Amino acid sequence: MIRRLVAATLATVALCFPAISAEKKYDQGASDTEIRLGQTMPYSGPASYVGIVGRTQTAYFRMINAQGGINGRKVTLISLDDAYNPAKTVEATRRLVEGDGVLATMSSNGTVTQAAVQKYLNSKGIPQLMIGSGSSRWSDPQHFPWSTGALSLYVTEGKIFGRWILKNRPDAKIGVLAQNDDLGRDFIKGLREGLGEKASKLIVSEQMYDLTEPTVDSQILTLSRSGANVFFNASTGKFVTQSIRKVKELNWPALHYLMSASATRMLLEGAGLQNAKGLMTVQSVKHVASPKWKNDPDVKTYEAFRAKWSPDTPADDDVGFYAYSSALLMKRILEACGDNLTRANVLKHATNLKGQTSPILLPGITLNISPDDYAPVTKFYMGVFNGDDWEVSGDLVQ
Structure with missing residues (x-):
């Protein structure tokens, strides 16, 4: 009887006083109200068409903020022009880290440009995530654990x-x-x-x-x-x-x-x-202009986002869809971090994506990033352009 009374009393106390949540942990660039991310983009220069990525992702996080943010926090994406010039990339990245105090960088573009800041970011333990390049240097966790790519490796x-x-x-x-x-x-x-x-x-x-x-x-x-x-x-x-x-x-x-x-x-x-x-x-990806994906749920969701939040992004261009899909993946990573918004925890979740889906990936293809292997995609279909659309083979090649 006494035991039952004690148990009932403890249950009542538990209802009135919920368990104290885990302690919040932050690194520079994160707080109770904000998560600050950065990137460099070639808004000018020989690869200026890639600027669509930065504009689309900035719009994506505007949408997320309008919906309440990530775990109640506003996401600020600071996107700077580097003109696809490594010297400008170094200058802009230092500004992001030392001036703007970003938690991590995401989707910055270019092999030669991001290679110019890889050692700097790794020496400071700052996640250099989902780089817009397929260089093998983004799958070298032994030497550069803080750098991950977003594209299939060029070597592969x-x-x-x-x-x-x-x-x-x-x-x-x-x-x-x-x-x-x-x-x-x-x-x-x-x-x-x-x-x-x-x-x-x-x-x-x-x-x-x-x-x-x-x-x-x-x-x-x-x-x-x-x-x-x-x-x-x-x-x-x-x-x-x-x-x-x-x-x-x-x-x-x-x-x-x-x-x-x-x-x-x-x-x-x-x-x-x-x-x-x-x-x-x-x-490995769906092409948004293809009629075969017209009624695909992921494509339709992207088109609704694009039309409302990023109307200057061409409706039939894949670069905007890639940018959207990468931003959505970054959102998932940050959501998984919860109240532990340290750089180490962001990296942990960004490098544990085995079997992870993405709106842009073709059926049967998933991301498979692990702490020992950062290669995001290793299986593909072969495609031929017929003058209007891509005709894709039925079998995966690897």
């Missing part, structure tokens, strides 16, 4: 296409166009690994370009005269549209493979959609 993509060539085009003579930086070198490394011992025989020409060059017309002309019947195109920005146009102008009948991050509607339209007919690339 190059390797997959190399294997595909061995299986499907044994007569291939490959001409390569690549940026003269980590991006281009990663793609060539992956392609050579995929081709194995036949790489030196199958690759007949490699042409590099610098971002400061006005065009890649001379490189395309050289490749077309090399005897190559396969064109491996690892270009970005304006060089994508230039290369597609030049291939058409020269009537070069090569099988044209374009790196997946550059296979966006905006860049293809710039070159002329019919000129892009026959392009191949690996596929």
